[in-house]
Amino acid sequence: MHDTSANRRLILRLLMLVVVMFGFGFALVPIYDVMCQAFGINGKTAGAYDGAQTVDEARQVRVQFLATNAAGMSWEFRPLADELAVHPGASNEMLFVAHNPSDQPMTAQAIPSVAPSKAAAFFHKTECFCFTQQVLQPGERIEMPVRFIVDRDLPADVKHLTLAYTLFDLTARKAPVPVAGR
Numbered sequence: 001m002h003d004t005s006a007n008r009r010l011i012l013r014l015l016m017l018v019v020v021m022f023g024f025g026f027a028l029v030p031i032y033d034v035m036c037q038a039f040g041i042n043g044k045t046a047g048a049y050d051g052a053q054t055v056d057e058a059r060q061v062r063v064q065f066l067a068t069n070a071a072g073m074s075w076e077f078r079p080l081a082d083e084l085a086v087h088p089g090a091s092n093e094m095l096f097v098a099h100n101p102s103d104q105p106m107t108a109q110a111i112p113s114v115a116p117s118k119a120a121a122f123f124h125k126t127e128c129f130c131f132t133q134q135v136l137q138p139g140e141r142i143e144m145p146v147r148f149i150v151d152r153d154l155p156a157d158v159k160h161l162t163l164a165y166t167l168f169d170l171t172a173r174k175a176p177v178p179v180a181g182r
Contacts (some may be wrong), residue, residue: 001111002135005136017178019055021024025113030114031046033087033088034107039168047119053105053106053122054089054152055087055089055090055112055153056087056088056089057087058160059085059087059088060085060086060163061085061086061088061150061154061158061159061160062084062085062086062159062160063083063084063085063086063094063148063150063160063161063162063163064160064161064162064163065081065082065083065085065094065096065162065163065164066079066085066162066163066164067079067096067165067167068164068165068166069163069166069167070166070167070168070169072169073108073115073167073168074100074102074169075098075099075101075106075108075136075167075169076097076098076099076101076103076108077096077097077098077099077110077165077167078096078097079094079095079096079097080094080095080096080097080143081094082150086150086164087150088150088151088152088154089150089151089152090149090150091115091126091147091148091149092132092147092148092149093145093146093147094145094146094148094163095112095143095144095145095146096129096143096144096145096146096165097139097141097142097143097144098134098141098142098144098167099136099139099141100136100137100138100139100140100141100148101155102138102178104138104171105136105137105138105169105171106132106135106136106169106171107133107135107169107171107173108133108134108135108136108137108168108169108170108171109133109134109168109170110129110130110134110165110167110168111130111165111166111168112130112163112164112165113164113165113166114161114162114163114164115161115164115165116161117156118152118155118158119154119155121151122150122151122153122154122155122158123148123150123151123152123161123163124145124149124151125146125147125148126148126149127145127146127147128145128146128147128148129144130165131143131145134168144177146163148163150169
């Protein structure tokens with residue numbers, strides 16, 4: 001009888017542990033977002049931008065653009081220019097080119113990062129191809145815009161930002177859907 005009671009307690013404890021671990025798994029994403037925002041890590045860019053700022057014509061910031069493919073990604077992926085000189089508060093645009101050289105439709109997702117990390121909160125993307133998954137048919141080539149504003153409140157010691165994208169192949173995770181009109 002004693003063994004049965006001990007087994008029930010053990011099973012109950014293990015079930016409670018599973019519930020706690022499951023709950024912690026759901027809490028990880030919000031905890032990660034709060035930590036990134038609080039400490040400026042991982043180069044997460046700022047959220048929504050109200051656009052009410054004036055342009056600081058007296059100051060220029062150099063924005064460098066990098067594009068890399070994750071392991072296993074066969075697309076050609078690059079910015080049209082390596083860098084831009086921008087005025088804080090001004091709206092800017094850079095085009096990135098993607099080409100699917102394979103003979104299969106592919107789905108990809110670009111993940112951005114901004115460096116230095118303390119400047120990430122002052123970099124506002126108003127439109128970005130990274131907000132959605134990109135589906136390219138075999139041999140298809142597209143130009144994808146990123147529109148952004150460097151905030152006027154960017155610390156004065158930051159004179160150079162890097163916006164880097166890593167392109168991941170999601171084809172195996174999600175079947176590509178042909179896009180009409182492309």
